[in-house]
Amino acid sequence: MKSVMRTASLLLALLMAPAWVRAEDPAAKPAGAKVSVPADPPYAAKPKGAVTFNKQIAPIVFANCAACHRAGEVAPFPLLSFRDVQKRDVQVAMVTKDRVMPPWKAEPGYGDFCDARRLTNEQIGLIQQWVDDGSPEGDPKDMPDAPKFTEGWQLGPPDMLLKMPEAYTVVAEGRDVYRCFVIPIPITEDKYVSAVEYRPGNRKVVHHALLFLDSLGQARKKDEADPGPGFASFGGLGFIPTGGLGGWAPGSMPRPMPEGTAKMVKKGSDLVIQVHFHPTGKEESEQSQVGLYFSKEAPKRTLGALTLRSRQMNIAPGDAAYKVKDSTTTTIDMEAVGIIPHAHLLAKDIKCNATLPGGTVQPLIWIKDWDFNWQGSYQYAKPVKLPKGTKIEMEFTYDNSAANPRNPSKPPKRVTWGEQTTDEMAICWVQVMPANESDAFALKLAAGRSVFGGGEGGNLRDIIKDAIKKFDEDGDGKLNEAERAKALEYWRKLREAKTGPDK
Ligand code: HEC
DSSP states (O other), X not given: OHHHHHHHHHHHHHHTOSOOSOOOOTTOOOSOOOOOOOOOOOOOOOOTTOOOIIIIIHHHHHHHTTTTSSTTSSSSSOOOSHHHHHHTHHHHHHHHHTTOSSOOOBOTTSOOBTXXXXXXXXXXXXXXXHHHTTXXXXXXXXXXXXXXXXXXXXXXXXXXXXXXXXXXXXXSSSSOEEEEEEEEOOOSSOEEEEEEEEEOSOTTTEEEEEEEEESSXXXXXXXXXXXXXXXXXXXXXXXXXXXXXXEEOTTOOOOOOSTTOOEEEOTTOEEEEEEEEOOOSSOEEEOOEEEEEEESSOOSSOOEEEEEXXXXXXXXXXXXXXXXXXXXXXXXXXEEEXXXXXXXXXXXXXXXEEEOTTSXXXXXXXXSSOOGGGOOOEEEEEEEEEOTTOEEEEEEEEOXXXXXXXXXXXXXXXXXXXXXXXXXOXXXXXXXXXXXXXXXXXXXXXXHHHHHOOTTTTHHHHHHHHHHHHHOTTOSSSOOHHHHHHHHHHHHHHHHHHHOSOO
């Protein structure tokens, strides 16, 4: 117990903040306030035969479907011509009516996001009527030009090109594969990265990818211990990254980091790409590339992330609405620029709201039908103001019943926190900037602290347990002087790597 206390005070000292174990406010309202949704009038039917492919449908399909439904992209067939769409007209009507396509998980009205892919009622109605009326082609004069797509690097030639050192062979059949690949970043000094672009080598098999930094050599060790290129990993990485560089999902456009910001990459860092593969029925080979774009100047604005999360989960088999919550209150005026929720297969409903000091509820995101396969990073169209004293709450709901088709265990079994397919997670990263740059250090502290907090105040014990497990080399259940010194050094490096050197 004494060593536990000492570890605790050591962590406290490292984080340099007194009140970092957050007490939950029992009176706190559950997340999920109603907000006004932007007007989307219902479809007004057109005269019979007035809706044709060339006139109304082609523009909708070119703008909303073709980016993925074309050769070399992620979707299984092209939607580029009358024939392509007519062949599947009934299916197209169905997937658009049910809003399965285009894939977009965030509910409208709960966060205003860049590149939102959502058809209006009018567009959906036009598609339904077109199919009901017999899918007429229409007048060739009405046909718009074929959509144009920029080939190659969307942000232009990168300053540094990183490529998986060898190709990875994805099995033909079976379960999805989740694997991390480690690429050393050949820089001789610390660099600032202002944009990152990921390019899969083979879009047929890559479902999504997340990019991380590791300046502590942890991922290399895991790579060496696992035969074949990279190492296996599912929802978690199996190590704590020292930074993140965003992610890629089909249809997502790379975009530079917010104006004035950049991410420091420490000399000696490795890039770790976690890729989710969907076997296609035949063996596929994948060799991803990542382009880094450097900023010549040090960032003028600080970018950090508040981590809301909980490991306190114990979901009984059959429980169809198990809730996990976490919250944090801002200590300075901040602006949210993006949000990345993360859970595994059982999560159903994901909500994150901010309650401003005056009581106004500002929704940050709501995903009603979470799908592990379509997770992404959501960027706000305009920064969302989070004044000092704003309470940010997340609430994740899980369905561990047999009725959930995504349940990986049949029959359902008890599920707790963990990194495997059959475990669960609950994390929401809110990417933030200080409203005033003079608060940069306070923002870094809040970001660093939130990484270790979470879980309705119960996580201190987990953190200490983890620290002991990681550094207790002689296995006596506590940390001796030498082991503590290593732990201290590790946490210091990790915090510095995450938040930059202290000013
Ligand atoms: C972001 C990429 C993306 C966009 C945009 C997109 N699709 Fe898809 N579509 C896919 C992928 C990938 C699949 C394969 C199934 C899956 O992985 O969910 C698919 C599957 C489909 C299917 C087959 C569904 C099934 O059950 O097999 C239809 C039909 C379809 N899309 C129509 C559309 C239409 C119509 C649009 C535009 C309104 C569209 N898609 C936009 C990626 C996309």
